[in-house]
Amino acid sequence: MLSRLTLTDFRSYATLRFEAPARRLVFTGPNGAGKTNLLEAASLLVPGRGLRGAKFAELARQGGAGGWAVAAQFSNGLEIGTGAVEGAPERREFRLNGVKPRAQSDVAEQLAAVWLTPQMDRLFTDTASGRRKFLDRLVIALEPFHAREIAAFESASAQRNRLLAEPRYDPAWVAGLEDAMARHAVAATAARLGLIARLNASLEAGAADPFPRVTLGLACPIAQLLDAAAALDVEDWLRGALAASRATDAAVKSSGYGPQKADLLIADAQAGRPAALSSTGQQKAMLIGIVLGHVALITALRGAPPLLLLDEPLVHLDAQRRGALFAALARMDAPAWLTGTDQELFAGLDAARLAVRESLLEHQAFRLRL
Structure with missing residues (x-):
């Protein structure tokens, strides 16, 4: 249980x-009070970038010293602490029991967090990119190293794009980057498939009942190959596909193969239809079911x-x-924090209720009261 939270110059809180x-x-209160x-x-x-996915530079309180800490x-x-790095507004660092960890994955191994926000209500009709980000957050909560695989693929892909844009590039250098792309792409896809299989099993076992059950899948050529071939063989295929598509990729300035081309498939398990065709209320119930199953x-x-x-x-x-x-x-x-504007709607939930009101003192802080 999170027993104490301390904020310094974070968002609306001095x-x-x-x-x-x-x-x-x-936490209940009017919109803009500081609940979220x-x-x-x-x-x-x-x-990660938290439930809003915001840039770290945006987290500092307006009118504050420029940094922030949680x-x-x-x-x-x-004990976990994090905050802005002085002189580098788009970076942050962690402290784990007072000591800087060797890697952020050390923090993820100590604590997992799952969230639901109003913006996620668009998951079923959102872009494939939005669904990939949602899926990757689910994976990272169980496999912290998944974030490294995605970042390593994106880094190698960006370097390859820059090289392919040159009139005369070194084929050996590009091949080395394609080798890295293939390894990280297959590892990331395997992690996604593993999470989907385990989450489907959790939902099938009734972990989210009585919310509607969904079936998750992954639309991805790499995933399809992994279902029938060994990972090393899929890496070989992907290296060959990347090498053969250099001219095409150079023209569009993007790779035609990789985990960035995948899409998370979500279907109503009972009806068998895509979740995007369900009503807004049914979609929200499905989303809650996925979160509870996770x-x-x-x-x-x-x-x-x-x-x-x-959140709401x-x-x-x-x-x-x-x-x-x-x-x-x-x-x-599970330890859970919930927000809403109307306290009466939470009648029946066994939880402490706190009201969030904007402070009248210089608008620098907010009072929380039972």
């Missing part, structure tokens, strides 16, 4: 030292539940499904 009174918390900022701060305790203490004694999977594989952050989760949910969500949270007993 300073805040918040002692969490319970395992599950509900609290969840965003908690989401930054794990690697620190947390957990009931098991774990929480159950993390709990089973890591032996501890993740931190669950639900009750939008598009009727009374029956609100009750189903509350029952699921109680059953899972």
